[in-house]
Amino acid sequence: MNLICNAPAVSEIKPPHPFLTLMEGRVVAEAGGLMLALPLLRLNARKGRGEPVIVLPGFMADDRSTRILRNYLTQIGYQAIPWGLGANRRPMLSMLPTLQNLISDVATQTGHKVRLVGWSRGGMISRELARDNPGQIDRVVTIGSPVRGGIAASAIGRWVQHETGLTSQQMSRLTEERSRVPIRVPVRAIYSKSDGVVSWKACIDDETADIEHFEVIGSHVGLGSNVEVFRLLPRLLREE
Numbered sequence: 001m002n003l004i005c006n007a008p009a010v011s012e013i014k015p016p017h018p019f020l021t022l023m024e025g026r027v028v029a030e031a032g033g034l035m036l037a038l039p040l041l042r043l044n045a046r047k048g049r050g051e052p053v054i055v056l057p058g059f060m061a062d063d064r065s066t067r068i069l070r071n072y073l074t075q076i077g078y079q080a081i082p083w084g085l086g087a088n089r090r091p092m093l094s095m096l097p098t099l100q101n102l103i104s105d106v107a108t109q110t111g112h113k114v115r116l117v118g119w120s121r122g123g124m125i126s127r128e129l130a131r132d133n134p135g136q137i138d139r140v141v142t143i144g145s146p147v148r149g150g151i152a153a154s155a156i157g158r159w160v161q162h163e164t165g166l167t168s169q170q171m172s173r174l175t176e177e178r179s180r181v182p183i184r185v186p187v188r189a190i191y192s193k194s195d196g197v198v199s200w201k202a203c204i205d206d207e208t209a210d211i212e213h214f215e216v217i218g219s220h221v222g223l224g225s226n227v228e229v230f231r232l233l234p235r236l237l238r239e240e
Contacts, residue, residue, distance in 0.1 A: 013149035013201045020196035023219060030222035031068075037227045038072070045234035048077030051138070052106045053115045053237065054099075056083045056122030058144075058224075066119065069224055069233075076234055078115075081106060083122070092125050093174065099129055103136050113138035115237055119224050120144050120198065123189075128178065130185045139186040141236050144195055144223045146202035153202030179207065186210040188236040190229055195220040 053073050055066045063070075063082035070080035084102070085095060103114050115138050118126035123145025130137045146153045191203035191213060197220035205211045214236075216228035223229055 013153050013199050015154060016196050016199055020194055022196070023194070024196040024221050025219075027219050027222035027225070030218055030227075031225040034068070034225045034227050034230060037230070041227070041230050042072070042075050045076040045231075046238045047234070048073070048238065050077065050079055050110070051112050051115060051237075052079040052081055052110045053117055054081045054083060054102065054106065056099075056116065056118040056126055057088050058120030058122055060087055060089055061119075061122075062087045065224055069117070069119075069230075072230060073117075073233070073237075078237070079110065088121055088125075092121075092128060095125065096128060096132065099125070100133055103129065103133060107136040116140045117233070117237075118142050118145060120146075120220065127183060127187065130187070131178065131181055131183050134184040137185050139188065139237070139239075140183075141188045141190065141233065142203070143190045143229060144192060144198055144203065144220050145189065146198045147189075147205050149199060149202040153199045154197060183208045186239070187212075188239075189213045190216055190223070190232060190236075192216050192218050192220070192223065192226075194218065195223075197221065 055070050057063060057065045063084065066082065070082065073080035083099065085098065106114050113136055116126035116129060118124065118140065123142030124147065126140045126142060127147065130140045151158065187205065187208050187210065189203055189205055189211065191200045193200045193215065194217055204213060214232055216226055218226040218228065
């Protein structure tokens with residue numbers, strides 16, 4: 001784990017090296033390691049008190065990809081809630097109203113502010129929800145989520161562009177417009193320097209007032225079953 005305060009210049013942000021992208025296949029070994037570690041992780045985790053946590057999946061993934069993570073959060077005392085929007089592939093802004101309604105419903109039903117945990121693109125969406133609705137969101141934890149550098153920060157940037165139907169210029173313009181409103185809730189950003197999909201430098205936020213960064217070792221696809229991520233999350237979700 002490593003705390004970073006200084007964000008690299010945008011000009012330094014490039015897609016991950018092709019070797020790291022090839023190494024994404026280690027996700028199988030990472031998942032196996034998590035299964036062995038889960039009993040001890042559950043035992044030692046800082047427990048929740050029934051607070052709601054909405055978990056948002058990454059690009060082209062759906063709630064099946066976050067099932068292990070949500071089960072873990074439920075087992076340690078949280079109300080883990082799927083996002084319920086199917087595959088994460090549409091333009092982000094088109095999904096915000098539905099998710100804002102979900103947050104409002106959950107906050108009203110539980111009497112708690114909502115915690116958001118977002119993996120990759122799910123973390124990007126979580127940040128935008130927090131930007132728009134700080135009164136009902138307690139905090140955001142992002143996992144391997146690029147916040148700088150645009151499509152140049154990712155090995156799959158062109159695929160994202162194709163699926164969303166937005167050009168890189170349109171994406172940059174929307175990002176610039178939305179960043180004029182600061183994020184006013186705590187954000188905790190987990191990243192990996194061995195990420196083969198998203199440049200770790202793109203995950204370093206230099207704008208949010210209450211931001212901390214935490215380094216883990218692992219693949220991008222495996223962050224949802226990464227032992228270090230599962231060890232970190234209970235502490236990040238219950239900071240006092």
